[in-house]
Amino acid sequence: MVDLLAIAAHPDDVEQTCGGALLRMAEAGYRTGIIDLTAGDMGTRGTPEIRVAESEDAALILRVSHRENLHFPDARLENTLAGRITLAQRIRELRPHTVILPYWEGRHPDHYRTSEIGYEACFLAGLRKIDQYRPYKIVYSSIYANVTPTFVVDITQFFDRRMQSLLAYKSQYGSLDEGATLFPDEAEIRDRLAAIARFYGNLIGVKYGEPYVVKETMRVDDLVALPVRSI
Ligand SMILES: [Zn+2]
Numbered sequence: 001m002v003d004l005l006a007i008a009a010h011p012d013d014v015e016q017t018c019g020g021a022l023l024r025m026a027e028a029g030y031r032t033g034i035i036d037l038t039a040g041d042m043g044t045r046g047t048p049e050i051r052v053a054e055s056e057d058a059a060l061i062l063r064v065s066h067r068e069n070l071h072f073p074d075a076r077l078e079n080t081l082a083g084r085i086t087l088a089q090r091i092r093e094l095r096p097h098t099v100i101l102p103y104w105e106g107r108h109p110d111h112y113r114t115s116e117i118g119y120e121a122c123f124l125a126g127l128r129k130i131d132q133y134r135p136y137k138i139v140y141s142s143i144y145a146n147v148t149p150t151f152v153v154d155i156t157q158f159f160d161r162r163m164q165s166l167l168a169y170k171s172q173y174g175s176l177d178e179g180a181t182l183f184p185d186e187a188e189i190r191d192r193l194a195a196i197a198r199f200y201g202n203l204i205g206v207k208y209g210e211p212y213v214v215k216e217t218m219r220v221d222d223l224v225a226l227p228v229r230s231i
Helices: 019-027 048-062 081-094 109-125 156-167 186-203
Strands: 004-008 032-038 066-072 098-102 137-141 151-154 209-213
Touching: 004 019, 004 081, 004 109, 019 032, 019 048, 019 151, 019 156, 019 209, 032 048, 032 081, 032 109, 048 066, 048 156, 066 081, 081 109, 098 109, 109 137, 151 186, 156 186, 186 209
Parallel strands: 004 032, 004 098, 032 066, 098 137
Antiparallel strands: 137 209, 151 209
16 A cells, blocks of 8 residues: 555656655655556666666665566557556555656657556556545656646755665666666766756755646645745
């Protein structure tokens, strides 16, 4: 059972997109979890076994109480009925109140397909009469989509730890020779992620932020308590 569940295409996706929010929610006392759909077996560096082991190290750093890998085929991820049913079953068992999915458009097909599979699995999880469960809320991590976020989570206190969780993928971000020209080094990765987090943090008047989009309108109950300065 988790309160907040992030569903991602590849090990090391949540560490770049929504790891700060996962850390912040864990710090607030919520149970958090991650389901990675693929083990990254089409990646240039490392093996699926190594990446899954590294994702377990990263899970400890992110303080999630649950992480699993469904081992769907990577880079040719398809939205199949079998895949949706498998994921729906996991959602029923974990019973997340809120689910984080990748934004529904993007450069990498695995990412937008994960968004679609995740949404449909959440729907499917609530269909059957026995053991049905449907998450209450779906939010979309929009860090790699050039869209205005519905809201930004202040992750200033958690940025460094999120960065550490990404560096747990030593096969991907270590300075190995294999694929060295394809992969940026650690300093470059840190600069890039800091610049992105700084950009979104700036939108809400904090140092580092993570952007999210929701499809429903956000409700406001107290106009006097609205954060983020206008002038
Ligand atoms: Zn990815």
